[in-house]
Amino acid sequence: xxxxxxxxxxxxxxxxxxxxxxxxxxxxxALYHLLSGVPISSNEKVIESIEKGFxxxxxxxxxxxxxxxxxxxxxxxxxxxxxLDYDEISGEKIKxxxxxxxxxxxxxxxxxxxxxxxxxxxxxxxxxxL
Amino acid sequence: xxxxxxxxxxxxxxxxxxxxxxxxxxxxxALYHLLSGVPISSNEKVIESIEKGFxxxxxxxxxxxxxxxxxxxxxxxxxxxxxLDYDEISGEKIKxxxxxxxxxxxxxxxxxxxxxxxxxxxxxxxxxxL
Amino acid sequence: xxxxxxxxxxxxxxxxxxxxxxxxxxxxxALYHLLSGVPISSNEKVIESIEKGFxxxxxxxxxxxxxxxxxxxxxxxxxxxxxLDYDEISGEKIKxxxxxxxxxxxxxxxxxxxxxxxxxxxxxxxxxxL
Amino acid sequence: xxxxxxxxxxxxxxxxxxxxxxxxxxxxxALYHLLSGVPISSNEKVIESIEKGFxxxxxxxxxxxxxxxxxxxxxxxxxxxxxLDYDEISGEKIKxxxxxxxxxxxxxxxxxxxxxxxxxxxxxxxxxxL
Numbered sequence: 403x404x405x406x407x408x409x410x411x412x413x414x415x416x417x418x419x420x421x422x423x424x425x426x427x428x429x430x431x432a433l434y435h436l437l438s439g440v441p442i443s444s445n446e447k448v449i450e451s452i453e454k455g456f457x458x459x460x461x462x463x464x465x466x467x468x469x470x471x472x473x474x475x476x477x478x479x480x481x482x483x484x485x486l487d488y489d490e491i492s493g494e495k496i497k498x499x500x501x502x503x504x505x506x507x508x509x510x511x512x513x514x515x516x517x518x519x520x521x522x523x524x525x526x527x528x529x530x531x532l
Numbered sequence: 533x534x535x536x537x538x539x540x541x542x543x544x545x546x547x548x549x550x551x552x553x554x555x556x557x558x559x560x561x562a563l564y565h566l567l568s569g570v571p572i573s574s575n576e577k578v579i580e581s582i583e584k585g586f587x588x589x590x591x592x593x594x595x596x597x598x599x600x601x602x603x604x605x606x607x608x609x610x611x612x613x614x615x616l617d618y619d620e621i622s623g624e625k626i627k628x629x630x631x632x633x634x635x636x637x638x639x640x641x642x643x644x645x646x647x648x649x650x651x652x653x654x655x656x657x658x659x660x661x662l
Numbered sequence: 663x664x665x666x667x668x669x670x671x672x673x674x675x676x677x678x679x680x681x682x683x684x685x686x687x688x689x690x691x692a693l694y695h696l697l698s699g700v701p702i703s704s705n706e707k708v709i710e711s712i713e714k715g716f717x718x719x720x721x722x723x724x725x726x727x728x729x730x731x732x733x734x735x736x737x738x739x740x741x742x743x744x745x746l747d748y749d750e751i752s753g754e755k756i757k758x759x760x761x762x763x764x765x766x767x768x769x770x771x772x773x774x775x776x777x778x779x780x781x782x783x784x785x786x787x788x789x790x791x792l
Numbered sequence: 793x794x795x796x797x798x799x800x801x802x803x804x805x806x807x808x809x810x811x812x813x814x815x816x817x818x819x820x821x822a823l824y825h826l827l828s829g830v831p832i833s834s835n836e837k838v839i840e841s842i843e844k845g846f847x848x849x850x851x852x853x854x855x856x857x858x859x860x861x862x863x864x865x866x867x868x869x870x871x872x873x874x875x876l877d878y879d880e881i882s883g884e885k886i887k888x889x890x891x892x893x894x895x896x897x898x899x900x901x902x903x904x905x906x907x908x909x910x911x912x913x914x915x916x917x918x919x920x921x922l
Binding site: 692696699700701702703707708711712713714715716717718719720721722723724725740742745746748749 | 833870879
């Protein structure tokens with residue numbers, strides 16, 4: 403698996419920047435859909451364990467340099483006062499920053515709930531040449 | 533949410549043991565499908581973070597007393613020697629024990645890859661009156 | 663794979679009814695977590711395709727006799743009037759009935775959003791000897 | 793939701809092509825992780841229902857013009873000759889083509905298992921100005 407040219411499969415007129423934004427899009431799409439529906443409570447240890455678990459997981463994917471995940475505690479309903487008193491992860495509770503480096507291009511992208519759009523927006527905050 | 537009788541919805545001739553095995557079945561089905569496809573590498577810190585994350589999550593579900601998750605390291609291909617050198621969680625790598633208590637019934641159930649069945653079997657190891 | 667005794671792994675004092683409720687619990691847990699976060703719009707063809715897809719999938723699991731899935735149209739926000747105008751499947755939109763037969767035991771179970779519990783309850787509606 | 797400028801959140805120096813490849817990356821990451829672990833058998837009606845379901849779902853996402861999903865029948869083990877005789881969707885069985893249009897940019901991207909990489913590669917096959 404060491405001496406392949408993965409780039410053979412890609413359109414030859416794709417720039418490194420275009421490739422880098424493609425790669426980070428994949429990671430955000432993956433992270434979001436892995437998180438959807440994951441049971442959670444407002445207990446801080448529970449939240450932190452879940453955050454660390456998914457950060458570690460997404461960090462395994464190609465070109466990822468860092469993953470920071472925040473499940474917004476104030477939006478989690480449920481502290482296990484009864485058996486049914488817990489919640490699930492969904493778009494409005496997710497705040498994440500992923501950084502990748504593809505060749506000389508560094509991209510910082512985020513998932514964030516945008517109140518006025520009522521939408522968990524995925525966007526590129528920064529793209530730069532290293 | 534404190535004074536409902538959730539049992540209204542259930543068939544009245546269901547025993548507590550039958551209800552308890554139903555409840556633990558839900559947890560195993562949930563855990564298995566949340567895990568499927570989660571990126572992972574053979575790095576021990578990565579494995580442990582992912583295990584702890586899902587243990588914390590499933591522990592939020594009704595009647596769960598404990599969750600122990602083991603992603604079998606020897607079956608994980610990939611230590612990030614290259615960008616593509618990582619793996620995903622799938623049935624043959626999952627070993628989990630969940631314990632629930634529903635009323636006076638305690639149930640211990642497992643997910644385990646059974647080599648001769650080539651199947652990630654979910655089974656009830658023990659059921660007892662407390 | 664034809665001549666195994668899968669029951670070896672199960673606690674010997676488990677009744678067929680207890681085993682049957684365990685099995686249907688697995689299916690509901692699986693179905694629910696496969697559905698969580700799936701993009702959807704209020705277009706009837708879209709809804710129906712998604713329903714049929716998951717019905718077909720869960721029908722492959724052990725002992726399943728039928729699966730009926732209804733994603734509740736009135737709760738889906740978004741008809742693609744703009745790019746962001748769509749929704750995701752989550753607990754309050756899911757209504758499902760699964761029927762299994764394990765040996766001589768037939769079980770009918772449901773997932774249904776219960777307004778007063780504010781919870782997507784999974785429950786056994788009927789269990790009977792065939 | 794009609795008069796927002798979603799682009800406010802994006803880095804101002806991002807080209808339309810870079811934005812378009814980001815958007816299609818999100819869709820591939822989402823599709824792949826929604827599919828992972830979905831129960832399936834080699835029955836053609838089952839396969840087709842699942843394919844149609846996920847095509848309909850991903851088609852709801854922003855800028856998507858078409859989605860074509862093929863779960864490779866020859867790689868599916870299991871035709872329900874016994875209760876355990878079925879399979880799950882995983883990377884080596886997925887073949888998908890997604891087309892998006894963002895402003896004047898059209899992108900065609902694929903998920904395909906690459907035998908020599910032993911990897912479900914996501915790649916951009918074509919990017920063009922309309």
